[in-house]
């Protein structure tokens with residue numbers, strides 16, 4: 001089967017500075033891969049390169065076998081950016097935000113019955129069916145994150161790419177996310193996630209790729225089988241970081 005996401009010796013720069021220094025990474029159909037590493041190690045830049053938001057300066061990055069710069073089939077890709085960058089302050093209802101996830105498939109035509117059913121299904125999966133008519137601004141951080149995940153799911157993508165989906169998310173919502181991902185993986189959807197810690201997603205992760213200073217420091221297959229892993233899942237506070245200069249990923 002074709003590799004869903006493939007990075008071979010990928011380099012990228014931001015502000016004239018090398019940020020990715022030769023990343024190798026592969027995500028195959030139905031696999032869940034976690035990108036871990038300290039703050040500033042290049043995790044977000046790597047996923048932004050995958051979704052075409054950061055230009056690749058060297059190496060080869062392919063999506064479903066096509067070089068990313070030629071890839072056009074974005075309906076196959078569900079992307080959940082870091083929460084602070086998406087839908088903040090937008091005066092829209094939960095249903096409106098989630099419905100936007102169908103637009104890549106509809107090419108701006110009005111939503112039909114199948115689209116509405118997909119929106120309902122995604123809302124149900126993330127446990128927000130009863131909040132559909134409410135403004136997204138009235139939701140908690142965790143619920144907001146669930147809306148963004150539902151928006152990505154409603155396009156029925158073949159791969160879900162999420163940047164820190166657990167950051168600032170309450171335990172209930174973390175569990176909903178784990179259940180949602182399990183359901184998607186069961187349908188052979190592939191998943192690439194940026195995480196600070198594996199947390200409740202640990203049993204679902206096929207491979208953890210730990211970045212350090214724009215390079216792959218190590219790759220761990222089936223990290224869920226490692227003993228002694230942590231379950232807390234949140235970005236480290238500033239005082240935690242100074243006390244522990246390398247980030248604890250739960251597998252190190």
Ligand SMILES: Nc1ncnc2c1ncn2[C@@H]1O[C@H](COP(=O)(O)OP(=O)(O)OP(=O)(O)O)[C@@H](O)[C@H]1O
Pocket residue numbers: 014015017019037038039040041042043044045046
């Ligand atoms: N727009 C930008 N211009 C210049 N440098 C940037 C820009 N965005 C990020 N960087 C730098 O690139 C490096 C990698 O950043 P990136 O956000 O990919 O790291 P990260 O591993 O996702 O970190 P975090 O866990 O803090 O989100 C950091 O040193 C960061 O300061």
